[in-house]
Amino acid sequence: MNRLLTLTTLLFSLLWTGNLMATEEPKFESLRTEGKIEIRRYVPVIVAETFVDGDMDMATSRGFQLIAGYIFGKNERIAMTAPVVAEAQSSAEKIAMTVPVSIEPQNAEDSTMAGAQRWRIHFVMPSQYTLATLPKPLNPQVQLREIPAKTFATLTYSGSNSESTVQEKTVELFNWLKTQKIDTIGKPQLARYNPPWTLPFLRRNEILQEIKAN
Numbered sequence: 001m002n003r004l005l006t007l008t009t010l011l012f013s014l015l016w017t018g019n020l021m022a023t024e025e026p027k028f029e030s031l032r033t034e035g036k037i038e039i040r041r042y043v044p045v046i047v048a049e050t051f052v053d054g055d056m057d058m059a060t061s062r063g064f065q066l067i068a069g070y071i072f073g074k075n076e077r078i079a080m081t082a083p084v085v086a087e088a089q090s091s092a093e094k095i096a097m098t099v100p101v102s103i104e105p106q107n108a109e110d111s112t113m114a115g116a117q118r119w120r121i122h123f124v125m126p127s128q129y130t131l132a133t134l135p136k137p138l139n140p141q142v143q144l145r146e147i148p149a150k151t152f153a154t155l156t157y158s159g160s161n162s163e164s165t166v167q168e169k170t171v172e173l174f175n176w177l178k179t180q181k182i183d184t185i186g187k188p189q190l191a192r193y194n195p196p197w198t199l200p201f202l203r204r205n206e207i208l209q210e211i212k213a214n
Helices: 002-017 056-071 163-179
Strands: 027-035 037-042 045-053 099-107 120-126 143-147 148-158 187-192 207-212
Touching: 045 056, 056 099, 056 120, 056 163, 148 163, 163 207
Parallel strands: none
Antiparallel strands: 027 037, 037 148, 045 120, 045 143, 099 120, 099 187, 148 207, 187 207
């Protein structure tokens, strides 16, 4: 069992390092900053997402496996268009890795991350793609979705992401939003920007909460 876990971690590491040197992040406009909290207006994005049951760590691992499979070639080839009819075409397309990997609880209270047993995991697709140009996932558990521009409050922190730590940071962000009288929309998300072997003090993590735009 330990050997299998080690091999799985190594696989994740190899997948994540593929495009680590120039990894694209979702684009946003910073509207306000107060310490480690920032209000951001994100541009529209396309995500590859999946829904996974289990605790937070199990869901993150399984969700990563499913979406990494799509990113690294488990997808349909894109049909060629005329007049280019003789160009060689591979049976699948690899898609550049992006950050962060985001996880959102599906069966918890709006301000709660702890205790959820169903999660949505998603990667943002590179900005050069549209829904028309992205290859279709072969695995029906992975879906593509376009998300419109949204405004988020974010809290950035380093360290490991135990369930208790994530909940503590989520409460901290929600308490700040309450003091600012800012209304929230939907559920919080945990965004992880680093591969799993990164030393905890060097990791970048964020809690994101959608808010009503002024």
